Amino acid sequence: MFHKVVVPVDLAHEAALQKALQVAATMAKTHAAEVCYVGVASASPSALARSPAEYKAKLESFAQSQAAQYAIKASAHAIMSHDPATDLNKALEAAIADLQADLVVMATHVPNISDYIWAGHGAHVAAHSTASVLLVRD
């Protein structure tokens, strides 16, 4: 039913992603789909990587470790953004379209009062993407 599953990942908060990663792998196995892990980062040095290339390499190795762990076909897609904190939603929307994904599996937090001011990224993607979106609460 699904061919390509996109999983947005924030490598700085890997622990919070575990449930979503597991769900994505299970869906991919069931449908024999490929999983693409999408990360958005800034070109400025960060805690994760000190250059865009280093970030890309980290994301690639993360994808390969997921592939080995769950025995699935996986790839990585890194996006460099000028201001990741605010541009994340649009960058994800664009990546989902570019990669022609038909399912997005995304970790989201339980809704709280701040969602009235800053809607969660999952909610935004679900509202704007043409792909099916599965939000996994942490």
Add this chain to the structure above:
Amino acid sequence: MTDQTTETSDGIPSPDGAAHIIDTEYEIGQDNLEGSVGPFGFDIHNPVFAISGLAIVAFVFYTLALPEQAGSLFSWLFSTVTKGFDWFFLGAANIFVIFCLFLIVTPFGNVRLGGTEAEPDYSYIGWFAMLFAAGMGIGLMFYGVSEPLSHFASSMGGTAAENGARTDWAPLGGAAGNEAEAVRLGMAATIFHWGLHPWAIYAVVALALALFSYNKGLPLTIRSAFYPIFGDAVWGWVGHVIDILAVFATLFGLATSLGFGATQANAGLNELFGIAVGPTTEVILISAITAVALVSVMRGLDGGVKILSEINMGLAFLLLIFVLLVGPTVFLLSLFWDSLVAYVQFLPALSNPVGREDVNFMQGWTSFYWAWWISWSPFVGMFIARVSRGRTVREFIICVLLIPSMVCVLWMSVFGGTAIYQVITDGYTVAQEATLELKLFKMLDVMPLAGITSLVGIVLVIVFFVTSSDSGSLVIDTITAGGKVDAPVPQRAFWCIFEGAVAIVLLLSAGGLQSLQSMVISTGLPFTVVLLIMCYAILRGLMSERKNT
């Protein structure tokens, strides 16, 4: 230091190419505290965030609790700094200009910020609009008319002396009674304060930060430029102090100019629409400017700051063209060329740091300006660095130093020239006699479509404040997050609101704005030393880049 050649990859639109990364154990964000206050997440540097926040609150309280003591202390500090160290400011600024010009013509100019194959993050127009709006957009609105008029008038007045010391404010030897020469000297003196020197100050800071962040892999904070001097000690208290000082100067610089700006916008609105002048209107203005800046900063660099900067540059350009065409066009065009020639001609004398007779002009104008630009340089420099990745050093200096200087020459020639023409030819002296905040409006008053152009003027003033406020909040947020540019959005919203709140508190207290602005300008002195060290650090950084890539 070790060599690291980074590779180009498909997933990343901006290829990196070779860069010479500094090998340090420090991990960006290692000193940060992460957590949440209620539903709002935070990721802040410990202790830079807390100390700068608390120090700002403490200084505001001190100014409010002991206004007279604070006022006299800060004004003493300000006058000691600008008068006692005038030679130091002038000499250092000359070094910055020569240093930048040196980088253009040497092979160092070929080094690309972000690695040999990095592609520019922004188009020329978007980049230029942002650096100009953050750098001096607002100043041009206020001083474009008033400064040429002041120097023209003082030059015409000639020199006067008492006990062997000059008491007049004329630049150099003045031009007593010689109208044509007074125009040339007045324009040259104005352009001197808005041309190569201020932009060289910004360029040094911006280049140091961009180089050490994008090529050397260090966090985007002021302290990173000091790595070649202090090594890993820069991640300790030495670095904390540098970053805290930068946050301090940025926030107070923005808050005090926001306060003054509100007073000035209020005067303009009163002139146009008869809106009452008073604290209520001013508090509403600051709140409105902060609210728009808040929306802009939450929309981010591309969705907010860049769009507003471009809109404002477009509007400013239209106003410039309007004044040029409707005003005395031929006079202005020839003045543009004459001013440029006069600037080059008087530059050596105006920038001479020692043995000057025109002490009032040198200390009251030049030294004050240099301290002012330098105290703003951590903010403007850091912002320029943030948007300059992918440019070569040569391209960077040409676009941050030469082009903005030329735009200032054009702006000053058109606005100042029109006002001077009105005085000389039409005998219209209302603009000359008006208070600072009204000069622009009084000049536009006697031109066609005055209602519309004055309204455009007020919109420009207000939007330039918004673009300073939003880019300033971004800068403070990045420094207080230890160089992280992806800290939670509520944090930058916090700084934006905090800055507006400090401005309102200072505005409502008698003399609060004045005394804290004196203090901010005084921070120009330690920062001058910081900038001189930065020049050395840039050279070291560029040498290793040339050698290893």
